[in-house]
Amino acid sequence: MKLSSPVASDHRLPRYQRLHDEFSARIAGRQWKPDEPIPTEAELAATFSVSIGTVRKAIDALVAAGRLERLQGSGTFVRRPKFGSSLFRFFRFEGREGEKLVPESRILKREVIEAPQAVAAALGVAVGSPCIHLNRLRLIDRQPLLLESIWLQKSRFNALLEIDPREFGDLLYPLYEQYCGQVIASARETLTAEAVGSRNARLLEIAPGSPVIVIERLALSFDGQPLEWRRSHGGADQFRYHVEIR
Amino acid sequence: MKLSSPVASDHRLPRYQRLHDEFSARIAGRQWKPDEPIPTEAELAATFSVSIGTVRKAIDALVAAGRLERLQGSGTFVRRPKFGSSLFRFFRFEGREGEKLVPESRILKREVIEAPQAVAAALGVAVGSPCIHLNRLRLIDRQPLLLESIWLQKSRFNALLEIDPREFGDLLYPLYEQYCGQVIASARETLTAEAVGSRNARLLEIAPGSPVIVIERLALSFDGQPLEWRRSHGGADQFRYHVEIR
DNA sequence: GAGTGGTCTAGACCACGGT
DNA sequence: CCGTGGTCTAGACCACTCA
Numbered sequence: 001m002k003l004s005s006p007v008a009s010d011h012r013l014p015r016y017q018r019l020h021d022e023f024s025a026r027i028a029g030r031q032w033k034p035d036e037p038i039p040t041e042a043e044l045a046a047t048f049s050v051s052i053g054t055v056r057k058a059i060d061a062l063v064a065a066g067r068l069e070r071l072q073g074s075g076t077f078v079r080r081p082k083f084g085s086s087l088f089r090f091f092r093f094e095g096r097e098g099e100k101l102v103p104e105s106r107i108l109k110r111e112v113i114e115a116p117q118a119v120a121a122a123l124g125v126a127v128g129s130p131c132i133h134l135n136r137l138r139l140i141d142r143q144p145l146l147l148e149s150i151w152l153q154k155s156r157f158n159a160l161l162e163i164d165p166r167e168f169g170d171l172l173y174p175l176y177e178q179y180c181g182q183v184i185a186s187a188r189e190t191l192t193a194e195a196v197g198s199r200n201a202r203l204l205e206i207a208p209g210s211p212v213i214v215i216e217r218l219a220l221s222f223d224g225q226p227l228e229w230r231r232s233h234g235g236a237d238q239f240r241y242h243v244e245i246r
Numbered sequence: 247m248k249l250s251s252p253v254a255s256d257h258r259l260p261r262y263q264r265l266h267d268e269f270s271a272r273i274a275g276r277q278w279k280p281d282e283p284i285p286t287e288a289e290l291a292a293t294f295s296v297s298i299g300t301v302r303k304a305i306d307a308l309v310a311a312g313r314l315e316r317l318q319g320s321g322t323f324v325r326r327p328k329f330g331s332s333l334f335r336f337f338r339f340e341g342r343e344g345e346k347l348v349p350e351s352r353i354l355k356r357e358v359i360e361a362p363q364a365v366a367a368a369l370g371v372a373v374g375s376p377c378i379h380l381n382r383l384r385l386i387d388r389q390p391l392l393l394e395s396i397w398l399q400k401s402r403f404n405a406l407l408e409i410d411p412r413e414f415g416d417l418l419y420p421l422y423e424q425y426c427g428q429v430i431a432s433a434r435e436t437l438t439a440e441a442v443g444s445r446n447a448r449l450l451e452i453a454p455g456s457p458v459i460v461i462e463r464l465a466l467s468f469d470g471q472p473l474e475w476r477r478s479h480g481g482a483d484q485f486r487y488h489v490e491i492r
Numbered sequence: 493g494a495g496t497g498g499t500c501t502a503g504a505c506c507a508c509g510g511t
Numbered sequence: 512c513c514g515t516g517g518t519c520t521a522g523a524c525c526a527c528t529c530a
Contacts, residue, residue, distance in 0.1 A: 014500090042514095042515090050501085051502065053499095053501070056516090056517090057499090057500090070515095072508050072516045073507075073515050073516065074510075074515060075515060076515090185492075186491060189488070190487065192482065192487070193458075193459055193485065211441050211482065239438060240437070241333075241436065242434065243333060243437075245332050246311065246312050246431075286497085287496085287497070296519080297519060297521065298520090298521085299521085300520080303518090317496085318496070318498065319496050319497065319526075321528095322497075
């Protein structure tokens, strides 16, 4: 089997597993780009000298993992990460009539500051290295919902300093991509709860000491490099999280 | 294809899908019992007059859903529900040395009481119908960790009233199975957070008004009947929940 | 060694999407 | 209509478990 990219793949592994790793690398390496079709199953089978069934099994796993999407009759496509499973979706992101919407964003602060210890550890940089720090308030129907503290490595995101924060818009990740060439591919989130401090209580317009949900997110590039770390607070009464257990 | 049990299964569906439904029904109907092997793939293929590949595809889905477990060389087994994905596992269930353990259980109250509105709705019974209500405290290293309010339909769980609560042991579900013949097969959980009331604060030995995680669980039988509803409180500082997002 | 699931093949035919 | 993925088959051989 010939591999177009130098993937460390043990030849004792099953073929479908090696194919899976190869395809996965092509998605990560952006040789197969989001929203574009990958080669047909028959082409892949011929390219790698395996049967179609084996190609299908490799693709099955990537579809199950949400990295590819099959469309019968038209092809198999690289799925753009949608963060559909983020914990944030369990906040009430609805307007007055219950329709889903993107919260309005207000940048409260933008500063260049030396990375404190916790941030440095999360981003994998040295303590004290220069970072961009944003404070952002997110609102639904003019009501404060979430307060976010966002940390970025200055060297990667310098371009952000040249834009007026009032023109950031409501979503940051498209901004990162457009101005800094940094694409967020995945994230890890941690949920905790605590009593809100007086400053955050004022900004969120809730009673001091009332419970808030705290979500920490480390957002990563395609190759697993930490790009952004954020810590978000939101009133606990705006949050409900569901799971099914079998 | 002959079906041993009367499953409503549209014959226009793919064969593997119909097989999946049939197998699923056999697990739910306990014709295939937990920890026992199901017939071999070859036998199933012969029984249903399909090829082994089709049987495998049906089994694949049930394995992915955690209902079956394959053991190469020995067979495919019905998996006993393990509740491994419960939100409760994100509480610190460790002893002093960090080892995982089952919390000690202390039944604080057992009463027969008419179902209040919320309980009746969850259990699918009439408001005011007789229920068994338990209050239970769960402790690690003698430290209170969780406070649980548990509701059961009296008619199904009458046998519980004949046992001394001090002999309940640390786990309820085996008790339900042994004394009442009621088997918990799945559950739905909802996580919220709130400020703790004074009574619960005293029992949990935390400051009044401090944040608590609240987990509501509706536990279901194999055929989807609600059997138990519980509402659990635990100090938020004991809780951390993680997810990966793609 | 007999029997289980695990991998893989090469082909057939179907259902769907676009042209 | 052609090309795509979706279903299904009948077989081969491998890897593992257990007696």
